[in-house]
Amino acid sequence: xxxxxxxxxxxxxxxxxxxxxxxxxxxxxxxxxxxxxxxxxxxxxxxxxxxxxxxxxxxxxxxxxxxxxxxxxxxxxxxxxxxxxxxxxxxxxxxxxxxxxxxxxxxxxxxxxxxxxxxxxxxxxxxxxxxxxxxxxxxxxxxxxxxxxxxxxxxxxxxxxxxxxxxxxxxxxxxxxxxxxxxxxxxxxxxxxxxxxxxxxxxxxxxxxxxxxxxxxxxxxxxxxxxxxxxxxxxxxxxxxxxxxxxxxxxxxxxxxxxxxxxxxxxxxxxxxxxxxxxxxxxxxxxxxxxxxxxxxxxxx
Numbered sequence: 001x002x003x004x005x006x007x008x009x010x011x012x013x014x015x016x017x018x019x020x021x022x023x024x025x026x027x028x029x030x031x032x033x034x035x036x037x038x039x040x041x042x043x044x045x046x047x048x049x050x051x052x053x054x055x056x057x058x059x060x061x062x063x064x065x066x067x068x069x070x071x072x073x074x075x076x077x078x079x080x081x082x083x084x085x086x087x088x089x090x091x092x093x094x095x096x097x098x099x100x101x102x103x104x105x106x107x108x109x110x111x112x113x114x115x116x117x118x119x120x121x122x123x124x125x126x127x128x129x130x131x132x133x134x135x136x137x138x139x140x141x142x143x144x145x146x147x148x149x150x151x152x153x154x155x156x157x158x159x160x161x162x163x164x165x166x167x168x169x170x171x172x173x174x175x176x177x178x179x180x181x182x183x184x185x186x187x188x189x190x191x192x193x194x195x196x197x198x199x200x201x202x203x204x205x206x207x208x209x210x211x212x213x214x215x216x217x218x219x220x221x222x223x224x225x226x227x228x229x230x231x232x233x234x235x236x237x238x239x240x241x242x243x244x245x246x247x248x249x250x251x252x253x254x255x256x257x258x259x260x261x262x263x264x265x266x267x268x269x270x271x272x273x274x275x276x277x278x279x280x281x282x283x284x285x286x287x288x289x290x291x292x293x294x295x296x297x298x299x300x301x
Contacts, residue, residue: 023050023275024076025268027196027260030151030158034059036212040067041264045272048235051244052268055252055261061158068166068189073182075278075285077194077271078163079263080155081144082170083296085131088145092116098173098294106161110154114147134292139301141195163191171284173296192274192285194299196266202238203231210259217257225254225262232269239273239300270299 025041032038040056058064083098084105095101105113121129130143147153163170167177169187176187200209209224211217229250235242243265245253253262277286284291291297 022053022072022074023268023271024074025194025264025266025271026076026078026080027263027267028078028080028155028159030080030154032058032060032064036258037260038064039260039264041261041268043268043272045241045275048240049242049244050269050272052249052265055249055264061162064159065162065165068162068168071179071188073188075190075192075271075275076168077192077267077274077299078159079194079196079267080159081133081141081152081296082156082160082173082191082193083133083292083294084144084156085133085136086292086294088117088120088131089294091120091131096294098296101294102160102164105157108157110147110157113153113157117145117147117153120145133295135295135298135301139195139198139298140201141197141298141301170296172287172291172293190278190285192271192287192299193296194267194270195301196263196270198298198300199237199239199266199269200228203228203236210257210262212258214257221257222254225256225259228262229253232265237269239269241269241272241276243269274299 021044023043023045027039029036029038038058040058041052042054042056043050043052045051056067058067084101089096089101094104120131130145132143135141136143142150142152144156145153164174166189167180168189168191169176169180170191176189180188182188204224204227207224209221209228211221229243229245231237232243233245253265256262274285286299287297
């Protein structure tokens, strides 16, 4: 029976094991807590249907790190940026290879990141303060250097080092560790950058379906969540996939006014699409062959 798993701030030594060849959608937080956890949507796909097996709530970065180092195979779509704009990196004089740039970035404090990025923005004209990656505009995502509203720069700073420490593969950016390979040399655990807002906008346009602010958790947003879930269940997206939910799961997604669980499910749909691209022979899981190997790319953008 599909279930919801809550993992406490002090994570157990072994988190619940995932099924073989699982799909994962991750709604990430750079400062997870019981009120704003990292949410994992675990599932699988068959014949164009994506089955949600369960939702897992992780209340700390330590719990997330412990989940990552489990060696069950999965393809995961994570809602956090995997790279910085090339223009920004060049302007700051940081290393231009992705691995070296991430090593440099992860060694900085958040205060140092904020200071460097603010100085970069202050030197630029109004309306063009932030540098963008090539993927940001087609995805409609915030620039990955943004440190407030939302703090995606800190999400990168918190999340990517943990992915690297766990040895997972980031296609087009990092091959992963040798212990993360099967007998044929294929990565067992694959992490891809996703953005749930891209898929949500395809179905809802500019309608809002979530808010962390209780005063903004309106009936209109509740209806939007219902419409979004129904569209996913009917396969009304260019991903050509249908979401399969139990009644209890559907109710849980509808009633989550913050939208964290629904965002994880949107990422799950993107991971299913990526897995299909790989099975069709695309080693980059549907990302463009000419993507910038410093900046990375958002799935389906």
